[in-house]
Amino acid sequence: MPSTSMPVIKSRPITIAPEIPISKTLKFWEGLKQGKVYATKCKGCGKLYFPPSADCPECLLTELEWVELSNEAEVETFTHVVIRPTTFQQYKPYTVAIGKLKEGVKVLAWLTGFKLSEIKVGMKVKLVAKVTPEGNPTYEFVPP
């Protein structure tokens, strides 16, 4: 709690951890474990979705197909996060980038393998799938 010279009463604590459904994006999360990053593509209008969407708000179709993304990306912007949230305290400061893939969709993810001073808007990076040491499937940008 914040230090305060004022008299206070501590509220009853509450711990919450919602269980987030992934039925409709399961192929994406399974794909990450196999080293693949998938997007979805609308069979009607051809629009490509990343993050993968199970539904197409453009033409209202609900049956989209899975397509594997290339790994070639260009950095549009980035930041190095020094002051971190509670659930990221165990990590060292990390760099986040938004990269544009050659297919046109953009991806926001951690960027690793560079010194901060080397990172520039416009540089080429590679998008890779990975599983964290804690066992969570994720994806990140690395040197090409």
Next chain:
Amino acid sequence: MRKVAVIGVGNSKFGVRNDVTISELAFEAVKPSLEDAGIGAKDVEFVALGSVGAGAWYEELLPAVVTSEYCGLTRAGLVRCEAACASGSAAFFTAYAAIASGHADIAMALGAEKMREIDTPTSMEWIGRAGYYFWEFHNFGLTFPAYYALYANAHMAKYGTTEEDLALVAVKNHKYGAMNPIAQLKNRITVDDVLASMVIASPLKLYDCCPMTDGAASIVLASEEKVKELKVDTPVWVAGIGYSSGTANLSKRPDFVGLEASVLASQRAYKAAGITPSQVDFAEVHDCFTIAEILAYEDIGLCAKGEGAKLIREGQTEIGGRIPVNMDGGLKSKGHPIGTTGCSMIYELTRQLREEAVEKTRQVPLKNYVGLAHNVGGTGHYCYVTILKR
């Protein structure tokens, strides 16, 4: 639609307010707004509350209900509005619409937020989730400074904006905040102070960021008929409101050098008010981070795209410049109780337009008697632009 005027305003002292609950804090704003309007709490027919942290960073889940009871507003129509950091403006729009539509003759827009009852890392956690939790926070731990830092680096790369330019925004807003008795940070700072402060999310440093704030603001609105009946001396009229939104995922935005929601909301507001940006005497813009003020200059048409840094370098947004911006210290120095900010901007516009009670050193010169408030929610997830005219 009926004409609607602001007839009463109140604003609590901003800061770390561990001396009061959310209800007691709201009362500090409601009381002066009712006295200013010359009405009682029972005269208010509809109340819209802007507040974001209910049940998260402060304990009450239904703050509209508890603050209304405490302030004697029970039995009015009641709703809580959520538009992240633009919740106060969403509440103002809701109260405005209740009157413009003919549903009510007197309505209140209330902003009340308590952000300092929990520790800072937990605040960073909650606010970092205010984007698309599942896709941009869960695996990547974005924080709010980090979202705006993404815009800062892109703007710097494209237009040559520098960290010194960003610092100038903080220096200006602290200068005017120091003259504002309700402000949280009243210390004057220099460019060197900003550049030497600790990095939060590069390139943004501590003094590029607004503080986390407890605070409340209350606005009483009335129909034209009610303004006449109450013989209000200086009604300040709502000339136009514009609104828009942006994608939840930043990765779905077309670029990172401006907020599309701000562009669209401001264009709609100018059209509704029947004016151009050059007719605005002064503005309150959403400077949650220094880069946000530079983006706002460009997005709402105070200068051309890419020229925001030039505007601050030339001192055009100070008193004596082309258009004074954030003469109350802005979010940066006055503080940013996120659900309250939109109402606090209206409080400042109203006092400036009335030319009354504003500390004389920061009173803006008025030619057209038009002021504008630009309030962004999230990282351009929501935007409301409100234009008032005396």
